[in-house]
Structure formats: C-alpha cells, structure tokens
Amino acid sequence: MKLYLDPGHGGSDPGASSNGLTEKEITLDIALRIRTILESLFDGVEVRLSRTGDTTKSLRQRTDEANAWGADFYLSIHINAGGGTGYEDYIYNGLSDSSRTANYQDTIHAEVVKLNQLSDRGQKKANFHVLRETVMDALLSENGFIDNPQDAALMKQAAWRQNVAHGHANGVAKAFNLPSKVNDSPQTRTPETAPSGPLYKVIAGSFQTRANADNRVAFLRSKGIESFVVTAMINGQTWYRVQAGAFSSRANAETRIAEVKRAGIGDAFSDSDGEANGTVRNTNNHTILGPTLLSVEQMNQYAKSNNPSSPELGNFYKTLGEYYGIRGDVAFAQALHETNYFRYTGDVRSGQNNFAGIGATGGGNRGASFGTPEEGVLAHLQHLYAYATTAPLPTDYDLVDPRFHLVQRGSAPTWTELNGKWAVPGDNYGQSILNLYERMVNSV
Numbered sequence: 001m002k003l004y005l006d007p008g009h010g011g012s013d014p015g016a017s018s019n020g021l022t023e024k025e026i027t028l029d030i031a032l033r034i035r036t037i038l039e040s041l042f043d044g045v046e047v048r049l050s051r052t053g054d055t056t057k058s059l060r061q062r063t064d065e066a067n068a069w070g071a072d073f074y075l076s077i078h079i080n081a082g083g084g085t086g087y088e089d090y091i092y093n094g095l096s097d098s099s100r101t102a103n104y105q106d107t108i109h110a111e112v113v114k115l116n117q118l119s120d121r122g123q124k125k126a127n128f129h130v131l132r133e134t135v136m137d138a139l140l141s142e143n144g145f146i147d148n149p150q151d152a153a154l155m156k157q158a159a160w161r162q163n164v165a166h167g168h169a170n171g172v173a174k175a176f177n178l179p180s181k182v183n184d185s186p187q188t189r190t191p192e193t194a195p196s197g198p199l200y201k202v203i204a205g206s207f208q209t210r211a212n213a214d215n216r217v218a219f220l221r222s223k224g225i226e227s228f229v230v231t232a233m234i235n236g237q238t239w240y241r242v243q244a245g246a247f248s249s250r251a252n253a254e255t256r257i258a259e260v261k262r263a264g265i266g267d268a269f270s271d272s273d274g275e276a277n278g279t280v281r282n283t284n285n286h287t288i289l290g291p292t293l294l295s296v297e298q299m300n301q302y303a304k305s306n307n308p309s310s311p312e313l314g315n316f317y318k319t320l321g322e323y324y325g326i327r328g329d330v331a332f333a334q335a336l337h338e339t340n341y342f343r344y345t346g347d348v349r350s351g352q353n354n355f356a357g358i359g360a361t362g363g364g365n366r367g368a369s370f371g372t373p374e375e376g377v378l379a380h381l382q383h384l385y386a387y388a389t390t391a392p393l394p395t396d397y398d399l400v401d402p403r404f405h406l407v408q409r410g411s412a413p414t415w416t417e418l419n420g421k422w423a424v425p426g427d428n429y430g431q432s433i434l435n436l437y438e439r440m441v442n443s444v
C-alpha cells in the first residue's frame with residue numbers, strides 16, 4: 001500500500017501560528033512520526049512525504065506528485081485555528097457517506113480520537129484542493145486549534161504529538177489491513193555464539209495489551225533507542241514486555257538502563273534469565289477492579305497524618321468503590337497523589353472537588369468542577385471504571401464524569417496501564433500511586 005503523507009504548509013507558508021507555535025512545524029513533526037510508526041510496526045506500507053523539511057511546495061505540486069506516484073491514499077496533516085477546540089477531519093464534499101473514502105474516514109477518525117485527548121468535532125466534508133485534485137482516496141485532519149491555549153499546551157508535548165501520530169498510523173493500518181510486524185520471541189533469537197553466563201535483558205516496560213507495548217517501542221524509537229516486544233506468561237497471564245537490549249555484562253546493561261531512563265522511562269530494569277517474574281508480578285498487575293481492603297478510618301487517618309486539614313473522603317471511596325467494584329483504597333491513594341494530600345499545588349483548586357485532576361490537561365487548565373465532595377469522588381470512580389472495563393456503567397448513579405466517553409473503554413485494567421493515558425507522559429504514574437498505597441498499608 002502506498003501512502004502519500006502530506007504535512008501541511010512549509011517553507012514560505014507557515015500556516016497558522018499562535019501561542020508560540022507554528023502550524024508547519026507541528027504538521028511536519030506529526031507526519032514524520034506517522035512514517036516512523038507505520039514503517040516500524042507494520043508491513044506492506046510504503047510512505048512518501050510531500051516534504052521532510054521546511055520547504056515550500058504548492059498544493060498543486062503535492063497532488064500532482066501523489067497522482068504521478070500512484071498513491072493508494074493521501075493523508076494531509078493540519079492544525080486548525082480560528083477560535084475553536086478539538087479534532088476534525090475532512091473528505092471531499094462530492095463523496096457520499098457510503099463511499100470507500102467515507103469508510104476510510106470512519107476507521108481513521110475512530111482510531112485518532114482514541115488517542116488524541118481532544119474533543120471530537122466530527123467527520124466532515126469540504127472542497128479542499130488536496131481532497132478534490134487527488135485521484136486516490138484522501139483525508140485531511142485538523143489536529144486541534146493552535147490559538148486555543150489548552151490545545152496548544154498539548155501540541156507542545158512530544159508525547160501528545162506521538163499519540164496523534166500513532167492514532168493516524170493505527171487508522172491507516174486498520175483501513176488498509178496492514179499486517180503487524182512480527183517480532184522474534186527470545187526463544188527464536190538465538191545468537192550465533194551464545195553467551196556462557198547469564199544474559200541481562202533491559203526491560204523498558206511490561207504491559208497487558210500489545211498496543212501499549214507497541215506504543216512504548218515507538219516512543220523509544222523516537223528517542224533513538226531500538227527495542228522490541230517479547231511475550232511472557234506470568235501466573236497464567238500474557239505480558240508484553242519491551243526489551244531494549246540484552247547484555248552479557250551487567251555494566252553494559254546498566255548503561256543501557258540509564259539511557260532508557262534519560263528518555264523518560266523511569267521504571268526500566270534489568271533482569272538475568274529467570275529473575276523477571278517476581279519484578280513484573282510485584283509492580284504491574286495490580287488491577288483497578290477489586291475489593292477495598294483499607295477501612296474508612298485508615299484512609300482518613302493516613303490523609304490527616306500528612307495534612308491535618310484533609311477532608312474526610314474515605315467513606316465515599318469505600319462505599320462508591322464497592323458499588324463499582326473498584327479498589328476504593330487505591331483510588332484514594334490516587335487522589336492523595338493528584339491533590340498532593342489535598343494541598344492542591346497543581347492546576348486544580350480545592351473548591352472544585354476534583355480529586356483526580358479530571359480535565360486538567362496541563363498549561364494551567366483547571367479541569368472539571370463538581371458540586372459536592374461526594375460527586376467529585378463519584379466522577380473519579382466513574383473515570384476509573386471507564387479505563388478498567390468495557391462493561392456498561394452501573395446505573396444507580398447518574399454519569400457525572402464529563403470525560404467518561406473520551407476514554408478508550410477497558411484500555412487500562414491495571415494502575416500502571418494508566419501511564420501515558422490518565423497522565424501524559426506519566427511514565428511512572430501508576431507506580432507512584434501504588435507506592436503511595438503501599439505506604440498507606442504500612443502505616444496502619
């Protein structure tokens with residue numbers, strides 16, 4: 001499949017600019033990431049870019065080039081402006097909703113909005129040059145508003161641009177049925193001369209879903225570190241572990257670990273063969289669903305021992321946690337982590353009753369507010385429920401979490417799988433919550 005990938009604008013045409021950002025730079029960054037992800041994760045795709053640097057190229061030149069090359073799909077990346085917020089994409093307005101292009105739009109749109117953290121402005125049609133003058137199917141995406149402070153704050157984060165790129169890559173891969181690259185398992189990667197001593201593998205993440213592991217590999221690649229996914233069976237569960245090298249000397253493994261940590265992956269570790277299972281089991285399979293083990297008093301006392309003016313939320317976390325089948329005590333630990341023990345040293349203020357930073361997406365954005373502390377806890381647990389399971393939300397309580405429908409349902413059954421989702425980049429987010437929870441348990 002031949003993909004013509006078109007980062008909008010460039011050279012003497014900067015596109016829109018605001019908040020210290022220029023459209024042509026962001027579109028190029030995202031497009032280059034899309035190419036890297038497609039080429040590293042999928043087979044059967046050939047990518048050509050309209051530009052790979054800050055060069056001037058007319059719309060006519062771009063569509064002529066794609067047509068002459070015989071591309072199968074034209075994907076144009078843009079950033080919006082003009083006083084809105086969110087994501088939208090376009091196909092040519094002469095096409096019907098049942099056209100093949102519209103089907104591609106359905107698929108790509110769905111994959112992009114899973115990962116881009118933007119409100120969804122919908123699938124649209126327009127008479128744009130690149131959509132009209134291309135002989136192949138074509139789609140143009142508008143990835144947030146450069147003149148909206150919240151959207152712009154996201155654009156400044158490499159992790160966000162990577163997620164947007166990954167959404168587009170997943171969409172193209174799904175639309176065109178691109179096969180995943182099959183990584184060798186460690187058993188089949190027998191070196192020509194097997195080392196005699198133990199092999200120290202550098203593990204840069206363990207995940208319960210393949211997609212999260214692939215994400216990590218792509219992230220590391222964006223930082224210049226090669227890695228691949230290996231599967232491991234631990235306690236009857238399949239884990240996808242990202243391995244960034246294997247070394248016969250512990251010193252060399254430590255050097256690689258330091259590189260991985262500098263790239264932002266704080267929980268990288270090395271194991272020699274056979275030592276891995278305990279580490280993975282202890283850190284990564286704490287599920288969000290489960291019983292609340294600590295008592296109301298234990299939760300409230302722990303909070304007050306750190307901040308005497310902490311509100312007494314233990315009862316809400318216990319009862320609502322039990323109602324949704326969520327670990328209310330670990331959720332309580334998450335609230336302590338998010339609010340800095342209810343000191344609110346981040347963007348959220350205490351009067352908002354927003355104990356989980358819902359909608360506080362950075363750049364000073366304060367996020368959602370709730371009428372009462374109970375409603376705030378309810379929203380927190382509903383948001384966790386969205387991540388933890390694909391089951392429908394139980395209906396005794398109204399849905400108060402304003403971002404429930406923005407969550408990819410069931411995408412994070414464990415606390416550590418919230419990394420990069422609830423918090424971006426959030427490489428140690430789940431581990432921090434579990435560490436705090438462990439301190440709660442040890443203190444009572």
Ligand SMILES: [Zn+2]
Pocket residue numbers: 008009015016023078079
């Ligand atoms: Zn544009």
